[in-house]
């Protein structure tokens with residue numbers, strides 16, 4: 001009986017970690033960060049690692065990368081210096 005509960009809890013934890021990891025992976029990819037490193041990091045712990053990722057990516061690693069062409073723009077640029085696309089800053 002107890003074993004079943006542990007299996008269910010472990011499975012739920014695994015699903016949550018998986019979703020978190022995939023979300024971080026995709027977000028890191030969008031921002032031009034190391035997606036494999038962050039994706040793996042997101043799989044290790046929840047919700048602490050998600051919070052760490054959000055803080056680090058939003059506050060320290062903001063590179064202003066164009067989502068259309070991938071050009072790394074000036075920190076204060078509102079439009080891409082390469083293709084003119086509006087840069088989404090959330």
Ligand SMILES: [Zn+2]
Pocket residue numbers: 066067068069070071080081082083084085
């Ligand atoms: Zn661009």
